[in-house]
Amino acid sequence: MQKGAPQTHLNLNVRGMKQSATVAINERSNALISQGRTVYKLGLGQSPFPVAEPVVEALRQNAGEKDYLPVCGLRSLRDAVAAYHGRTDGVERTGDDVLIGPGSKELMFLLQLTYYGDLVIPTPAWVSYAPQARIIGRRVELLETSQADGWQLSPARLEAFCAEDPDRPRLVILNYPSNPTGGTYKLDDLRALAKVAKKYRVLMLSDEIYGELHHKGQHVSIARFYPEGTIISSGLSKWCGAGGWRLGTFLFPPSMRWLLDAMAAAASETYTSTSAPIQHAAVTAFHPSPEIDDYLARSRRILGALGRWCHRTLTAAGIRCAAPTGGFYLFPDFSAFTQPLAARGLFDSPAICRALLDETGVAILPGSEFGRPAGELTARLAYVDFDGAAALEAVAQLPRDAINEAFLRQHCPKVTDAIDAMCAWMPR
Numbered sequence: 001m002q003k004g005a006p007q008t009h010l011n012l013n014v015r016g017m018k019q020s021a022t023v024a025i026n027e028r029s030n031a032l033i034s035q036g037r038t039v040y041k042l043g044l045g046q047s048p049f050p051v052a053e054p055v056v057e058a059l060r061q062n063a064g065e066k067d068y069l070p071v072c073g074l075r076s077l078r079d080a081v082a083a084y085h086g087r088t089d090g091v092e093r094t095g096d097d098v099l100i101g102p103g104s105k106e107l108m109f110l111l112q113l114t115y116y117g118d119l120v121i122p123t124p125a126w127v128s129y130a131p132q133a134r135i136i137g138r139r140v141e142l143l144e145t146s147q148a149d150g151w152q153l154s155p156a157r158l159e160a161f162c163a164e165d166p167d168r169p170r171l172v173i174l175n176y177p178s179n180p181t182g183g184t185y186k187l188d189d190l191r192a193l194a195k196v197a198k199k200y201r202v203l204m205l206s207d208e209i210y211g212e213l214h215h216k217g218q219h220v221s222i223a224r225f226y227p228e229g230t231i232i233s234s235g236l237s238k239w240c241g242a243g244g245w246r247l248g249t250f251l252f253p254p255s256m257r258w259l260l261d262a263m264a265a266a267a268s269e270t271y272t273s274t275s276a277p278i279q280h281a282a283v284t285a286f287h288p289s290p291e292i293d294d295y296l297a298r299s300r301r302i303l304g305a306l307g308r309w310c311h312r313t314l315t316a317a318g319i320r321c322a323a324p325t326g327g328f329y330l331f332p333d334f335s336a337f338t339q340p341l342a343a344r345g346l347f348d349s350p351a352i353c354r355a356l357l358d359e360t361g362v363a364i365l366p367g368s369e370f371g372r373p374a375g376e377l378t379a380r381l382a383y384v385d386f387d388g389a390a391a392l393e394a395v396a397q398l399p400r401d402a403i404n405e406a407f408l409r410q411h412c413p414k415v416t417d418a419i420d421a422m423c424a425w426m427p428r
Helices: 021-034 053-061 075-089 104-114 129-136 155-163 187-199 254-268 276-286 290-316 335-343 349-360 388-395 405-411 413-425
Strands: 098-101 118-123 140-144 170-175 203-207 230-235 248-251 379-382
Touching: 053 276, 053 290, 075 098, 075 230, 075 248, 075 276, 098 104, 098 254, 104 129, 104 203, 104 230, 104 248, 104 254, 118 129, 129 140, 140 155, 155 187, 290 388, 290 405, 290 413, 349 379, 349 413, 388 405, 405 413
Parallel strands: 118 140, 118 170, 170 203, 203 230
Antiparallel strands: 098 248, 230 248
16 A cells, blocks of 8 residues: 555545434434433434334344344244235235345345335435435435425326336335425326336335335325335334334345345345344234234324324414324424525525524424425424323223323424424524
8 A cells, every 4th residue: 555545444425424314313303302301302203102012022032033044034934924914905925035234224225225216205204215315326306206206206206206217126115104304195196106116027126114104094005006116115213113123124026036145145145144042032013913913003093193183283383394194293384484495595495493402402303304405495294202101001991082282292392392392493
């Protein structure tokens, strides 16, 4: 090495890359809390609910499992995942069509590593899709959506984009219920999107990690309309409250066994296999269970009521915001306050979020982290900063649809206080 030359060299695809925004806001929030600050943690989208008790008990029973498992995953788990998608999505598969990984995030990375094609992302979108592609060196195409269209990719927009180069290989990510907007797609839109994807032989990655958290329990997979070209991504992190367990699942069409095998080959040279105790416990999560069904029903009731309250309160204060239909996110738009915010020296979404955290303790993320222009004045908030275990217990005592504001203020006080603080902070 030449004298005076650097001793280390970063891959140019990684050089200058920041830490994931969701991870960074969580660590920043925790640092402020350790300094004695009151912080409302609406930045990291982590389920507020405990892991479903039957799944926890299964982990206790399998804590001694120590052997390496097959790269593709524990056979009984792969079978359970396939059966689960058959019940919930009407997509008939076998365990041979399932790949298990240490979180769906890792599986998405391996998919982009092994499949040669452009990554197409409707924005706003989850923060890690595009950075993963850039690490690998894939071309990324961002398709902007609008609040008027519910921040959703329209079939006409996808058609126009694909028609520009109809034979180009593409991987389109469809995430719904959406992180960051909380929105979902109607049946007619899914059918129309599937028709376009089939026409141009698009590989569709349907990120349905929040599917079970559709507030009315009515999630429908696009794989029902485009089964031959859709990979369904799911896992335990959101609907089962087990983000830290790091278990993700991919369900492939049978015709894409070559892609599953290629990803498994790459996995064998990286993480080898997913944690054995976690996989054994996850079998229980994907099996039919009245107890887990009840856990999900109560989770949806709480998230639906809290999301609606947050939406009503924000919009009443003049903050534009689409109503959520699933998950635990909202995507507020502060553009109605553009001039008074500018008078405070706040000209873009990152500046607004920094000031909001510094002055009120409310931690949210700017829309620019989700693929939107910084000057758009949008942001994402995750209404998850509450004791999910206590809320689940309390809601079990209530009649159906009886969650009112008093319940939310009692059992989700940090979220309601944070929304109140946001509204009071907005300039007039």
